[in-house]
Amino acid sequence: MAVDREWWQEAVVYQIYAQSFNDSDGDGVGDLPGITAKVDYLDELGVDVVWLTPVYDSPLADNGYDIRDYRSIHGDYGTMEDWERLRDALHARDLRLVMDLVVNHTSDEHEWFERSRRREGKYEDYYYWREEPPNDWESLWGDSAWTYDEERGEYYLHLFDVKQPDLNWRNPDVRADIYEMMRWWLEKGIDGFRMDVINLVGKPDPIPEDPDGPRWGGDHFATHETAHEFIREMDDEVLSEYDVMTVGETPRVSVDDARKFTTEDGLDMVFQFEHMHVDQHPEDPWARTEFDLREFKRIMSRWQTGLGQGWNSVYLGNHDQPRTVSRFGDDGEYRTESAKALATFLLTLGGTPFLYQGDEIGMTNVPFDTLDEHRDVWTHDEIEAALDTGRIDSFDEIADQVNYWSRDNARSPMQWTAAENAGFTAGEPWIKVNPNFPEINVAAARGDRDSVLYYYRDLIAVRAEHDAIIYGDYSQIAAENDDVFAYTRTLDGERVLVVIDFVGRAGRFALPDGVEREGLELLVANYGIADPDPTEIDLRPWEARVYHDE
Structure with a gap:
């Protein structure tokens, strides 16, 4: 069967959280020259695309997702010339650069909002005023989504922080200005956009009064029909003119809407969050429920098979989630084995895999000792709201849960070496460095051929060599097994079998009847294998095996 290839389908994406990646000037904050200094590391890892979280000019009320000027670089990260040097360094190594597009909202310090609050000309209705x-x-964040503005004398809508007013996408002038800004960046040579909460840009008109149901505003219109219209227009007006990659962050999205986004509206793929809720309490943001592997498999399998001609993204962590190995693996005795098992999963499913910085060396959650050590605005706002309403009497009551879920876990500095501050900075880090950095760091991983880092490098290379892993059909095996996630990927005469102990309990796994055993040869594994026969496997904790037949 002829494969309709796209470069972004074959790519592996590496997400960089700029503040925490590498600091070049000793001010304690990661920056663009620091990233440029590590481009060879990314090239050696074998990734194809860098997704750079926002480095635009911003008051940093929400770590850069509150943009003051879309065409300017925040001074903490460097200059536009520094950004251009990073772009050129990546392109010189055939690595592509994807930028964050944050256009559901701006900063309240953006020129558009300042002019809107003064009711200046076309800007009067650039936001939702009532x-x-x-x-x-x-x-x-738990406070009202409507905040009174003294200068305008009206309330404005903000689904997120008070300093992140929502743009009124129903205003064609808003969309025109956004499209012009997108073209500006595309002409500067970027290779695509990751679009922040892009399915929230479509809001009902009029906005409902006192609706029943969830209290967070976004729950009332996530993926409103106008979101499809606006994104389709964005593709027609801008994206269709460029060979770029697009991925839309789409909270609350359904498989049906994702299929429409990716087959009709012009997005290449979306980030869905259903699998991120398997261990989350539906009402308490800090409560952790028992991980249900059967439910996790059901969700992942539905997304693997439900998009039709659409394309998946695959991820287990990012800047808004706990560390992958601490959440889905075992960050204690079996940290290395479970990190490799999760890498196996990430890189053998259908879709474009997204790897978050530090996961390739098995970085873990951080033991924060006090609330003051946390930097995340959402963490602080949630705790303060809980204290104000009497839901808790002190931070200590939920410290363990907060330390597990806090977004700061993913935002702790990249651990490069065993030197002071993990080699991240010569100054005082903006956020706590994980104290396990002397053992878990890039330099140590480079010196150990059995490290998580080398395993990622090997798996990325394996994925690139086998079309069945990238384009093959997905079929789950042993769906009722409570310990093992197993599946096949098939394309024409090529077949890949993946078997992963996903809960860390050693046990025997037998291939079910109907799964062809002949011709399967071991391709990669995270343990030494004495008996590669896949018929019956005595799996060790977090063992992962990939077999191949063609």
């Missing part, structure tokens, strides 16, 4: 709050929606 004389009185039309409903009791909450922002994601």
